[in-house]
Amino acid sequence: MWTPGHILQNGKYTIEQKIGGGGFGITYLARHKNGDLVVIKTLKDIDPNSPDFDKWQQDFANEALRLQKCQHPHVVRVHELITEGMTWGMVMEYIEGEDLAYRGVLAESEALKYIRQVGDALITVHGNGLLHRDVKPRNIMVRAGKDEAVLIDFGIAREFTPDLTQTHTEHRTDFYSPPEQYERRAKRGSYTDVYSLAATLYKLLTGQEPESAISRAIYGYPLKPPKEINQHISEQVNSAILKGLEVKPEDRPQSVKEWIGLINSSTQPLILNSETLKQEQLNQRIQRLISHLSLPDVEDRYAAAEALEKIGMPAQKAVPALIKALEDEDERVRGNAASALGNIGLATKDVIFVLSQALEDEDEFVCDCAGFALGRFGSAAEEAIPALAKRLKRESENRRSNAAPALAQIGQAAIPTLVELLKDQKRHVHRKAAQALGDIGSVAEAAIPDLIELLKQKEQISARVAASALGKIGQAAVLPLIDALRLGEWYVQEPAAYALAEIGSEAKAAVPALIKALDDGRSFFGVVSALEKIGSSAEPAVPALVKLLKKLLKSENPPYFRQKVVAALGEIGAAAKPAVPVLINALEDPDASVRRDTVTALGKIGLGAKEAIPALIAMFEDEELRFNTDMIASALGGIGSDAVPALIEALKNEQSKNTRYGAASSLEEIGSGARDAVPVLLETLKDEYDLVRSASARALGKIGSDIEVVIPALIEALSDEDNFVRGYAAHALGDIGSAAEVAIHALAEAIKNTTKAQGSNSHLARKSIIESLVKISPEAEEVAFALIDALQDESYVVRSSAAHELIKVDPRVEVIAALQEACQDEDESVRQAAKEALKQIQEQS
Incomplete structure (x- = not known):
């Protein structure tokens, strides 16, 4: 890690400060010898002896090369790729400005301007065979003093071939990533970034994230149209956003150009004229509200301040009148005036000064509004730090406030003050200071020693707050936390372990110390949590976890103890293969939640858990897990084709419909590797139990082989008495695709026949048939x-x-x-x- 003043490339660059540490990279602000500021991104410290070292280095270099290919005014520029010892560095332009996440709700015209710029950038990116895969407001900077958006952070960008199934890492941002980005192997195309760009526009116009793709795709949660949140959104833009956020990739515009075209239609001039008219009306309204701030009726003044708060940034001309309103005799007017100044966002010295004074107001509502406003200004409110610190100190322990969050939003400049507040003897003061340092994140590493001291206190609430802050600061806290673990006092080990758990996989260096603490046994829960979150890198802990689970299975203890150890072994994954025998024993635990979590863990271990296949199949008969059949099937699917022979025998179990249903569902999960099961699945397609028939149809579609005998059987199943069976049979034919062309007439007839069928779900079967017809031909x-x-x-x-x-x-x-x-x-x-x-x-x- 480089410190301020560090010289690079024989004096060409000098490090100014560390400004970020997300993902696998650390980002520094540096100065070129010509005086220009640049940003240098590096890989985090990686062990050169790691088997993945060369891959990580190559991926990092590839990111720089990819970015250099994408020359565009709205894509961050890469100047050069440098090496300093064993460390690679990517030198990029420094963009002075702020990201769109800080802009709040924008007028439609302003939002569309930025979206068109980023869209144009993405067209260039896609033209170079790349997907960005992380388009969101936080990754779009706006240059200071200019209306220019710049797309940044290509850390998870990947090359793609349109409509070809490829393996990509599963990095994603909830609410902005489409369903296919949650799958390791899936077809990718420009439509992946279309979804994220549409989600970004949704956020800019409503202030809310759209319902996540997974919630919609799996659980059927509805997507609220943006116009229902912000009625000022035009119908055209509302429609374009909804089209871009379609769950199925094929239902979205297939390119960014096509999606932007939905916005840039022939009606655009009319919309712009409408926006101009709205702007004139808004200016007149703002002027009227300014005059109302000095009316004699307090209700008029209160309503005017409240309205200006809601208008926000466009009301900048109201700032002088709002400053004066902070002296109003009515506390509601003063409070709304403070909030309005925060929403308008004009962080002049006068505004910061009067809001700092308002923190001393006799009314708590006004104080809170002033704190909120200063927090909205972020680093620009640096001069308010002493006033905010004073406010934090004088608040009562039981009162929630926003002084600490405001200091956190100010960021790096507030760190020295917050470190001093950590030493305050009042619990509510040092706890809130710790929370604020955690919210500041990785740049607050200077606070680590004092947070460690707070963590060592016997007062457990303060220790846990300190642990949470250290966890959010991240990797820089790992070594001090390891030292804390080695102290041997349980009241220190427990919060230290929780901090390491929050750091997660980057805390792998702590595994030996965690194993030792696990043997000690007094801080069991926190230590196991840390090993669980560290994941596959915690492989050395497997013997200790196995020993612990054996002990727990033989003694009286709360079920969640056993659940925690089982979960940790599952997160370690394939490397936890030595734990399979004891996990098989855990499948007989008296507590259903333990058995359920054990099933999941065995599925995550995968192929190495084949020894557990008979025991997992037996779980289909577990009465308490009768609603978890899909989870058991997923575990067997994770083990793969080795489970097929046993699953074929399970399909023949005439005594248990649950076992037959579970076996068919498992074969669906395995897919093409379950070809040997086709003959028996053709028999269970006629099973007396409708769920078995449905699962058999799904499995045959996913396996996709022996179509000369499978297709006629599925056509016959289109006449099944059960709506779901008909629907799944049609879906399976759609999965087979063009090879099922002989089924078109039968599918067309099935729409009519299903219309006549009884049952509340017949419409879903017809919908499935329609979609399958189009898939086939x-x-x-x-x-x-x-x-x-x-x-x-x-x-x-x-x-x-x-x-x-x-x-x-x-x-x-x-x-x-x-x-x-x-x-x-x-x-x-x-x-x-x-x-x-x-x-x-x-x-x-």
């Missing part, structure tokens, strides 16, 4: 006419699906006419899907 005439007929279905879900899928079929007069008619449907989702289909067909032609 979008060019087939019968497919087009089947979808046109489905536009008249009794269920809006089916009508909407048909309209949506018609985008993909061969366009013809009949299709267009049917979609035009669907534009008048009684259901909004059907009308929207039909309009979108017509629009895309027109663009394609």
Whole structure:
């Protein structure tokens, strides 16, 4: 790690300070010998003897080369790649400004300006065969004094081949990453970054993240349209955002250019004119509110200050009047004036001064509003640090406040003051100071010695707060925490271990000390938690964890003790293979939660857990785990093709429908490696139990072999009495793809037959059939006419699906006419899907 003043490249660069430490990299601010500031990114300290050392170095160099290829005004520039001893460094331009995460809610015109710039940058990035994979407001900088957005942080960018299934690391940011980014092997394309860019626009216009892709894809949680949150969003932009956030990649625009085109349509000049009109109206309103701040009626003044707070940044001309309003006789007016100054964000010396004075206000509401406002200014509020520290000291222990969070938001400049506050004897003072240092993060490493001293206190709440702060500071705290572990006092070991747990995989150097502390046994829970979070690098701890689990299984103890050890072995993964025998014993634990977590752990160990296959299959009969069949199947799927022979025998278990269902579900998880199971699955496709038939259909589709006998069997299953079986049979035919073309007529007929079928889920079966028809042959005439007929279905879900899928079929007069008619449907989702289909067909032609 380089310290301030460190000289690089024979005097070419001088380190000014460390400014970040996320992921695998450390980022420094440095000065070129010509006086210009630059940013230098390096790999974190890596053991040169590590088997992954060369790979990490090569990946780092590749990132620099990838960025150098992407020359664009809105992509951060890379000047050069340097080596300093064993350390690589990437020298990049220093961007003075702030990222979009700090801008709050933007007007539509401003947000679109930045999104178009970043979109143009991504078009260049994709043109060079790269995906950024981490587009979000925090990775978009806006140059100070300019309306120029710059895309930064290509740390997880990867090369891609459109529509080719590739293996990528599973790095992602919740709310901004599409479903395919949660899968290690999946098809990638420009549409992956389209999703993230659309999510970014959602955030800029609403102030809220969209519902996460996984919540929507797996649990069916709805995505709230952005216009429902911010009614000022235009219909056109609302529609474009929703299109970009489609869960299925094929339903999104396939390129950034195509998505930006949804915004840049022929109606754009009208929208800009509308924005101009709104701006004029807003200016008039702001002027009116400024005048209301001096009206005699207190309610008028209160309402004016509140309204200016909500307007935020565009109300900068109101700042002088709001400063004066901080002297108002009414505390509500003073409080709202302080909050408005924070939301407007104009951090002049006068504003900082009056807000610092407001921290001494006799009314607590005003003090809190002033603290909130100063926090919003971040590092620009440095001059308020003494006033905030004074405020923190005089608050009562039981009162929640925002002085500490404000100091954390100010950041690096507040660290010396917070370190001094750590030494305060009042518990609420040193706890809040520790929390603030943790929130500042890795740049607060100067506070580590004092936080360690706080952690050594017997007062456990303060020790845990200090531990949390050390965990957030990260890797720099690992060695001091190891020293704390070695003290041998349980009240020090426990919080030290929790801090290491929060640091996670970067704390692997602590594993020997954690093993020793585990043998000591007095700080069991924290130590096991740390080993769990360290994960695969905790392999040396496996013997100690096995010994501990054996002991726990033979004695009286709370179930969560055993759960914790089991979970740690699971997170260690394949290297925990020696633990498989004792984990098999844990499958017989009297507590269901322990058995459930043991199943998961064995699945994570994977192929090395094949010894557990019989015991795992037996778990399908565990009455208390009857709702966890999919979890057991996933574990067997993780073990892989070695489980197939035993699963084939389980499919033949005539006494247990649960075992047959679980076995079929497991074979689905294994997929193509379960080809030997096809003959028996064809038999269970006719099982008396509907769940077994459904799982058998799914498995046959995923296995995808022996199609000459599988396809006729699946066609027959389209006539099953159960809606789910029909739906899954259709889905399996869709998985087989174009080779299942002989099934088109049967699928088209199945839509009609399923419409006549009884049951509340028949519409889901028809929806599945429609999607499968298009997967098999979008060019087939019968497919087009089947979808046109489905536009008249009794269920809006089916009508909407048909309209949506018609985008993909061969366009013809009949299709267009049917979609035009669907534009008048009684259901909004059907009308929207039909309009979108017509629009895309027109663009394609």
